[in-house]
Amino acid sequence: MAEPEVNLRKTYDAVIIGSGAAGGMAAHVLTTHGLQVLLLEAGKKLPIEQELRSMEWPYDNAHRGFLPPDSHSLTFNEYTIRNPPYGAGFEKAKHLHSYVGSTDYVKNIVVDERENPFTGTNYAWVRARCLGGKTNIWGRLALRLSDYDFKAKYRDGFGENWPISYSDIAPYYDKVDLYLGITGVKENLPYLPDSIFQRPTKLNCAEVTLKQGLQKMGRVLTQYRAGVTSDGLKHNKYRSRCYGRGACERKGGCDIHAAFDSPTGLIYPAMDTGNLTLRTNSIVREITVDQATGKASGVLFVDSQTMKDYNVRAKVVIVAASTLESTRLLLLSKSRLHPNGLANSSGHVGHNFCEHIMGPGVAGRAKDLVGKPPTLDDGRPGGFYLTRFRNLAEKHPKFIRGYGFEGGSGSAMFPRGADTHGFGADFKEEVRKNQGAFIGMGAFGEVLARYENFVELDPVVKDKWGIPSLRFRYKFGDNEYRMAEDMKETAQEMFEAAGFEIVHVSGRVLTEGWSIHELGTARMGNDPKTSVLNQFEQSHDVKNLFVVDGSAFVNASCQNPTWTIMALCWRSCDYLADELRKGNL
Amino acid sequence: MSTNDPIDLRVDRRQWMKTSASAFGASLLPLNAVSAETPQAEAKAARATVSEVAETKSPGRFFTPAQHALVEELSETILPADSHSGGAKAAKVAAYIDQVLREGFDENQKALWRDGLHLIEVMSLHYHGKSFVSAAAGDRIALLTVLSNHVEMTDLPEVRFFIELKRLTVIGYYTSKIGIHDELQYKGNRVLQEYVGCDDQGPATS
Numbered sequence: 001m002a003e004p005e006v007n008l009r010k011t012y013d014a015v016i017i018g019s020g021a022a023g024g025m026a027a028h029v030l031t032t033h034g035l036q037v038l039l040l041e042a043g044k045k046l047p048i049e050q051e052l053r054s055m056e057w058p059y060d061n062a063h064r065g066f067l068p069p070d071s072h073s074l075t076f077n078e079y080t081i082r083n084p085p086y087g088a089g090f091e092k093a094k095h096l097h098s099y100v101g102s103t104d105y106v107k108n109i110v111v112d113e114r115e116n117p118f119t120g121t122n123y124a125w126v127r128a129r130c131l132g133g134k135t136n137i138w139g140r141l142a143l144r145l146s147d148y149d150f151k152a153k154y155r156d157g158f159g160e161n162w163p164i165s166y167s168d169i170a171p172y173y174d175k176v177d178l179y180l181g182i183t184g185v186k187e188n189l190p191y192l193p194d195s196i197f198q199r200p201t202k203l204n205c206a207e208v209t210l211k212q213g214l215q216k217m218g219r220v221l222t223q224y225r226a227g228v229t230s231d232g233l234k235h236n237k238y239r240s241r242c243y244g245r246g247a248c249e250r251k252g253g254c255d256i257h258a259a260f261d262s263p264t265g266l267i268y269p270a271m272d273t274g275n276l277t278l279r280t281n282s283i284v285r286e287i288t289v290d291q292a293t294g295k296a297s298g299v300l301f302v303d304s305q306t307m308k309d310y311n312v313r314a315k316v317v318i319v320a321a322s323t324l325e326s327t328r329l330l331l332l333s334k335s336r337l338h339p340n341g342l343a344n345s346s347g348h349v350g351h352n353f354c355e356h357i358m359g360p361g362v363a364g365r366a367k368d369l370v371g372k373p374p375t376l377d378d379g380r381p382g383g384f385y386l387t388r389f390r391n392l393a394e395k396h397p398k399f400i401r402g403y404g405f406e407g408g409s410g411s412a413m414f415p416r417g418a419d420t421h422g423f424g425a426d427f428k429e430e431v432r433k434n435q436g437a438f439i440g441m442g443a444f445g446e447v448l449a450r451y452e453n454f455v456e457l458d459p460v461v462k463d464k465w466g467i468p469s470l471r472f473r474y475k476f477g478d479n480e481y482r483m484a485e486d487m488k489e490t491a492q493e494m495f496e497a498a499g500f501e502i503v504h505v506s507g508r509v510l511t512e513g514w515s516i517h518e519l520g521t522a523r524m525g526n527d528p529k530t531s532v533l534n535q536f537e538q539s540h541d542v543k544n545l546f547v548v549d550g551s552a553f554v555n556a557s558c559q560n561p562t563w564t565i566m567a568l569c570w571r572s573c574d575y576l577a578d579e580l581r582k583g584n585l
Numbered sequence: 586m587s588t589n590d591p592i593d594l595r596v597d598r599r600q601w602m603k604t605s606a607s608a609f610g611a612s613l614l615p616l617n618a619v620s621a622e623t624p625q626a627e628a629k630a631a632r633a634t635v636s637e638v639a640e641t642k643s644p645g646r647f648f649t650p651a652q653h654a655l656v657e658e659l660s661e662t663i664l665p666a667d668s669h670s671g672g673a674k675a676a677k678v679a680a681y682i683d684q685v686l687r688e689g690f691d692e693n694q695k696a697l698w699r700d701g702l703h704l705i706e707v708m709s710l711h712y713h714g715k716s717f718v719s720a721a722a723g724d725r726i727a728l729l730t731v732l733s734n735h736v737e738m739t740d741l742p743e744v745r746f747f748i749e750l751k752r753l754t755v756i757g758y759y760t761s762k763i764g765i766h767d768e769l770q771y772k773g774n775r776v777l778q779e780y781v782g783c784d785d786q787g788p789a790t791s
Contacts, residue, residue: 055774057762057765057774058761058765059760059761059765063684064681064756064760065760066756068688069684069685069686069688069689069690070688070689070690072690072691092690092691092692201780201782202780202782202783203782203783204782204783205783207783208783243776243777243778244776244777244779244780245773245774245775245776245777246773246774246775246777373770374769374770374771374772375772375781376772376773376777376780376781377773378773379775379777379780380780380782411769411771411772411773413765413771413773413774414760415759415769418755421733421736422733423663423664423729423733423751424665424726425665425667427663427664428664428665428667428669428672428768429669431759431769432769435769
């Protein structure tokens with residue numbers, strides 16, 4: 001179907017590339033400032049409620065909620081034994097998805113790997129091309145960073161400090177909290193600052209047991225800090241409050257939009273200002289540059305359906321296509337003035353690639369809950385978050401930086417004990433009796449931002465639209481593997497301290513990319529020689545170019561990035577609007 | 586056959602391969618099943634019968650009626666009816682597995698099921714002298730126990746089949762109405778005014 005045509009003859013104040021957390025936030029802030037904004041999204045506008053169907057029972061779904069069996073989503077083993085591009089060996093599969101893509105509810109949200117190939121080192125690169133991007137299916141854990149992250153170099157000498165402090169971004173975290181809604185409990189932790197929380201969800205019994213066990217060790221377990229509105233938002237007519245309907249663990253999103261997503265949280269309200277023009281199916285292949293001024297002049301994009309090329313002009317270009325897609329676009333935007341790609345005089349675009357390492361964790365049973373009548377344990381947006389405890393007051397001898405755990409316990413729609421050994425009457429009874437007693441958690445640790453970890457353009461491979469693909473040169477390092485060993489040990493130690501029966505301890509590290517938290521490939525900094533952006537995510541080289549997604553991060557922290565992406569973006573867009581008004585861009 | 590006697594599957598399978606070869610001819614053995622440990626000639630002979638079996642399958646179905654009946658009994662042995670709730674048969678797990686295989690693209694998975702069902706029959710004839718479907722409940726359990734006790738031997742096709750049988754049976758069962766509501770009595774997926782949770786003294790009362 002042809003895209004309703006938008007006016008591409010006028011020069012917009014700003015063009016935003018990408019409609020996820022960053023692009024949506026840029027649209028919200030800039031339209032509020034009265035700017036005329038064009039938002040380009042590479043993917044479709046999906047009938048998202050029909051895709052997500054959050055309350056559909058598995059038995060009412062043609063494939064029990066799973067991906068139709070004529071398609072395939074990559075497994076951990078396949079990521080391990082195969083090399084990108086991942087299409088080979090799955091020629092008969094109708095669609096091939098990343099590991100996120102195994103359910104009927106996300107199959108149209110995540111991209112087809114064969115249409116969007118990449119090369120190089122193994123990477124589980126999860127991409128969502130549709131209005132709202134990955135915010136349609138994100139895990140919702142909404143954490144703040146602190147000066148333990150922003151000034152981490154002062155603590156251990158590694159990498160670079162951010163060009164901002166917590167005090168610079170704190171007011172913007174507050175704005176994000178209030179505009180989008182977040183649930184949680186205040187803990188007064190210097191390394192994990194509190195948000196302005198709405199009504200928190202409660203812990204269930206096994207989680208309370210773990211919390212108490214950890215208190216003796218001086219470690220902190222708190223309710224999952226979810227980017228979900230539990231009280232509702234009076235200023236937003238597109239979102240409902242959370243009704244604890246359960247099944248939130250399922251890979252998929254929230255069809256009443258109690259969980260934040262960019263379209264209902266940011267883009268639709270921005271359209272209501274009358275200042276936002278949205279065009280989907282618009283794959284930007286290049287940021288154009290005025291060769292006289294050296295400034296960005298607009299973008300070239302291709303319609304994903306008609307394959308027709310378009311050119312649109314804007315006074316400011318805002319890149320928010322997700323960390324690695326934004327990087328790819330900068331590298332694609334080569335010109336006489338910018339031979340290494342746009343905003344890349346430092347040579348740092350694509351480098352300092354960082355994220356979170358995942359895999360190690362523990363599963364156990366709270367013995368006092370075995371055989372108890374079934375309880376409702378999943379009627380909430382998340383379980384618990386066990387905060388960082390390494391390299392705070394004391395230095396760990398084997399690694400720098402830290403990690404936290406995400407976890408949860410209790411009954412779920414699909415029983416957690418279904419992988420119990422054996423079969424038959426005993427197996428069935430075992431699964432039933434233990435279903436409410438299971439508790440598990442998995443770690444998320446900081447991957448150091450190293451120059452040697454990078455992406456670049458592949459000289460040969462192109463995507464379905466003829467646009468050069470990315471080539472990965474990225475591997476976890478020694479610090480990450482030493483940290484992963486410690487994750488496994490402490491996970492077990494903490495479950496033992498809580499008195500749980502240990503069912504399984506894993507030290508297995510998941511494929512690079514698994515956390516879907518790729519960051520750092522166009523980092524901020526004060527020195528244009530070693531950084532791509534300044535503290536307002538503005539290119540050092542091209543002053544009317546801003547990169548407002550996770551690529552601006554200087555390090556990954558161990559805390560989930562979405563809330564920080566949005567707070568930083570809000571701050572940068574306030575600055576942008578002010579500079580534009582002053583005629584400085 | 587007693588489940589108390591430790592069985593070395595690797596040793597035993599040589600015997601039941603031989604038994605079945607003398608009783609029914611080597612052709613009963615499917616290609617993939619024998620290729621691990623028997624010569625190519627036997628394997629070739631096996632292939633002919635596999636294609637004959639394929640011809641008798643019901644239109645629009647992956648399993649033949651006989652295979653379907655066998656999958657029903659196998660899945661029911663994995664998740665049986667008990668005083669608490671219905672089992673895999675009542676939950677129509679065999680029909681679910683048929684759908685997965687019929688709609689799937691993975692020829693290796695399909696071959697594993699065809700071969701695996703043959704191997705179950707061969708084993709059942711060896712250990713119990715009759716097909717799995719006709720065997721007594723205790724004998725069915727004993728046969729699957731042999732495989733369940735050797736799940737680490739994933740080079741053996743019958744073991745890989747058991748793992749796959751259990752995997753799809755578990756998914757099919759616990760995503761069914763019987764599995765979710767009767768068996769687990771799942772309480773969620775409904776609108777809640779307030780999540781009850783737990784206070785420090787134990788479960789809170791609503």
